[in-house]
Amino acid sequence: MKEAGVELAGMGAAELARRIALRDIAPSEVMAAHLTRIEAANPAITAIVSLRDPDTLMAEAQALDDVAPRGVLHGLPIAVKDLVAVQGLRTTWGSPLFADFVPGADDLVAARMRAAGAIFIGKTNTPEWGHGSHSFNPVFGATRNPYDLTRSAGGSSGGAAAALAARMVPLADGSDMMGSLRNPAAFCNIYGFRPTWGLVPGDAMGDSFMATLATEGPMARNIEDLALLLAVLAGENPEVPFGRPTAPYGDLLQTDLRGKRIGWLGDWGGAYPCESGILDMCRAGLQVLADQGAQIEDIPPPFPAEQLWQAWTTLRAFLNAGAKGGLRDTPASWDKLKPETQWEIEQGLGLTAAEVHAASVIRSRWYARAAKLFRRFDALVMPAAQVWPFPVEWRWPQQINGQMMDTYHRWMEVVVPVSLIGLPALALPCGFGPDRLPMGMQLIGRTGSDAEILAMGQCYHLATDWPGRRPPPL
Numbered sequence: 128m129k130e131a132g133v134e135l136a137g138m139g140a141a142e143l144a145r146r147i148a149l150r151d152i153a154p155s156e157v158m159a160a161h162l163t164r165i166e167a168a169n170p171a172i173t174a175i176v177s178l179r180d181p182d183t184l185m186a187e188a189q190a191l192d193d194v195a196p197r198g199v200l201h202g203l204p205i206a207v208k209d210l211v212a213v214q215g216l217r218t219t220w221g222s223p224l225f226a227d228f229v230p231g232a233d234d235l236v237a238a239r240m241r242a243a244g245a246i247f248i249g250k251t252n253t254p255e256w257g258h259g260s261h262s263f264n265p266v267f268g269a270t271r272n273p274y275d276l277t278r279s280a281g282g283s284s285g286g287a288a289a290a291l292a293a294r295m296v297p298l299a300d301g302s303d304m305m306g307s308l309r310n311p312a313a314f315c316n317i318y319g320f321r322p323t324w325g326l327v328p329g330d331a332m333g334d335s336f337m338a339t340l341a342t343e344g345p346m347a348r349n350i351e352d353l354a355l356l357l358a359v360l361a362g363e364n365p366e367v368p369f370g371r372p373t374a375p376y377g378d379l380l381q382t383d384l385r386g387k388r389i390g391w392l393g394d395w396g397g398a399y400p401c402e403s404g405i406l407d408m409c410r411a412g413l414q415v416l417a418d419q420g421a422q423i424e425d426i427p428p429p430f431p432a433e434q435l436w437q438a439w440t441t442l443r444a445f446l447n448a449g450a451k452g453g454l455r456d457t458p459a460s461w462d463k464l465k466p467e468t469q470w471e472i473e474q475g476l477g478l479t480a481a482e483v484h485a486a487s488v489i490r491s492r493w494y495a496r497a498a499k500l501f502r503r504f505d506a507l508v509m510p511a512a513q514v515w516p517f518p519v520e521w522r523w524p525q526q527i528n529g530q531m532m533d534t535y536h537r538w539m540e541v542v543v544p545v546s547l548i549g550l551p552a553l554a555l556p557c558g559f560g561p562d563r564l565p566m567g568m569q570l571i572g573r574t575g576s577d578a579e580i581l582a583m584g585q586c587y588h589l590a591t592d593w594p595g596r597r598p599p600p601l
Contacts, residue, residue: 135160137597140203140298140352141377147202154202157297158188158246161204165248165295171276174289175206175296176267177217178249187246199355201244206296208287209250210257211343213237216247221255221264223463235330236300236343236360243359251299252286255465256451260310260512260539261523262286264465269519272314273598274565278516281311287346288315292598298352300360304341305443306511306542312346312554313511313567317594318584319346320353322361322577323371324549331366338446339369340546348594350585353553354380357577374578382582385420389413390504392544393425394513398432399541400527401513404560409510409568412557415590416583426507429500430493432540438493439543440534441478441486448475467535494548501573506583511554511567513541545569551577553584556593565593 135143135157146152162181169175184204191202212218212230214237219225233241241247255264262285263269270285272278273293280289284301288311291299301308303321312319327343329335345356354376363370391413394401417423452472454460461469500507514524524538525531532538545552553570560566570587572580 136164136294138297139349140200140347141355143203143297144196144199144201144355148196153192154246155185155188155192157202158184158204161248161295161297164293168273168293168295172271172273172280172289172293173252173268174270174280174286174293175249176209176252176286177219179216179247184246184248196244198243199359200240200298203245203297204248205240205245205298205300206249206251206287206290207237207240207247208284208300208302209253210283210302211236211300213247213250216250218250219266220257221253221266223265224460226266235328235364239359240300250286251284251290253283256468257283257302257304257307258465258467258471259283259523259535260306261521262311271519272516274316274563275516277519278564279314279519279521281314281512281516283307284319284346285311285314288312288317288319291315291317291346291348292594294597298356299346300343300356301346302341302343303546305536305546306539308344308346309511309542309552309554309567309569310539313556314516314565316556316559316565316596317346317348318350318353318556318588319554320344320357320581321545321552322357323551323574325369326371326373326577327357327360328362328364328367328370331364333450335367339549340442340446342549350380350581350588351377354581357581371575376578376581379578380582380585382579382586383420384416384583384586387421387505387583388503389416389421389423390426390500390507391423392428392507392509394510395432395541396428398428399513400530401510402515402527405510405513405515405566408557408560408566409508412555412568412587413508415587419586419590424504430496430544434489435493435543435547436540438486438489439547440474441482442490444471444475445478445483446475447471448478452476470535490547493544497548497550498573506580507571509544509569509571510541511569513538515560515562515564515566542569545571550574551580553580555584555587556591558593559596
């Protein structure tokens with residue numbers, strides 16, 4: 128390498144991009160460092176799947192060594208979440224139905240990263256169809272937590288989070304419907320940002336008016352890298368509705384927390400049971416913000432949790448049935464779906480129009496109530512998960528503190544208030560518990576406050592840098 132002693136696989140994306148632009152390092156050196164790390168770490172973790180031929184990747188990187196950067200991701204090795212179609216690269220959605228599928232075109236997220244200069248090295252593992260916050264599927268198996276290989280990396284962006292934590296990639300895309308960015312970020316000691324819904328547009332396929340629960344977003348080991356990727360992913364797609372204005376996020380990370388008012392929602396008055404120690408770790412994270420001048424205030428539950436859950440499960444099932452309900456009529460395909468996906472479809476197909484409308488009314492009332500909260504507070508905080516990273520052999524946690532979970536995703540109910548109304552939420556790592564397992568909290572903003580939330584996260588990162596504590600050697 129041109130600069131001895133620099134561990135390229137441990138550097139952030141923005142720093143790598145700066146050094147590539149200055150010709151201090153070459154894309155081929157960056158690629159070689161990450162491929163070496165993947166070879167050492169990935170067999171034990173299964174974070175990256177469908178890895179492309181290393182010799183081909185090195186040739187592509189070498190071809191960029193003496194080329195002027197054509198984008199902010201020029202020459203950076205990126206593995207795309209396996210729920211995103213990438214032209215010419217095996218894309219499975221974690222499903223045996225698509226185990227050998229190779230798309231002929233990029234989804235929008237992949238197209239924007241490609242245009243910014245990224246080199247796609249493979250995919251990151253995910254649960255089948257993204258259903259469930261534990262990344263396992265019958266095609267590739269389970270992704271393990273780099274901090275404890277016996278534990279889950281979360282999901283559905285578990286492969287992305289684990290790859291980042293293990294230094295296999297400098298940056299990653301993720302997606303979030305029910306905490307799929309926030310849960311794995313908490314489990315793997317990194318940052319995950321769910322942007323305001325509509326800021327990162329979807330593709331013009333299927334329904335683009337009613338499907339407003341899920342969004343793509345960036346994942347990284349520092350806030351500057353989150354801002355870098357968000358700027359790449361965000362921006363209007365004129366073929367879909369509800370676009371939002373973007374901003375130069377990387378230029379807006381300077382802020383002062385003095386006088387900022389932050390509301391602590393905790394476990395929503397006991398509605399969201401949390402395993403022992405999680406709330407204490409989040410309070411320690413809040414203290415970091417308080418030490419920088421933020422005013423922290425405990426606030427009571429602002430809306431009935433059971434109504435939020437009712438609206439969430441109704442709308443989620445409605446959308447899943449609409450997108451995949453046709454598989455029920457094909458027994459050979461239906462039998463290959465995971466039970467959780469079958470349950471979602473069956474729940475959705477049994478809904479009435481009145482039930483869907485009632486769920487939308489609840490959602491609307493919660494949005495109005497949240498808007499009033501943000502007249503008093505600059506941000507709200509809740510845990511990013513209700514359980515510690517659990518054994519990788521489990522399908523999902525069956526109980527929390529003796530309280531049985533009545534669905535496969537009830538143990539992640541704490542993420543629903545954000546997802547239901549499309550608020551921006553930044554998963555901040557809070558350190559490690561008694562068993563040396565990571566945990567995190569959600570920093571939640573009003574609609575459109577993405578830049579402000581990232582800036583607050585930057586203050587937190589500079590004071591803590593929890594992702595700098597690397598996983599134990601594999």
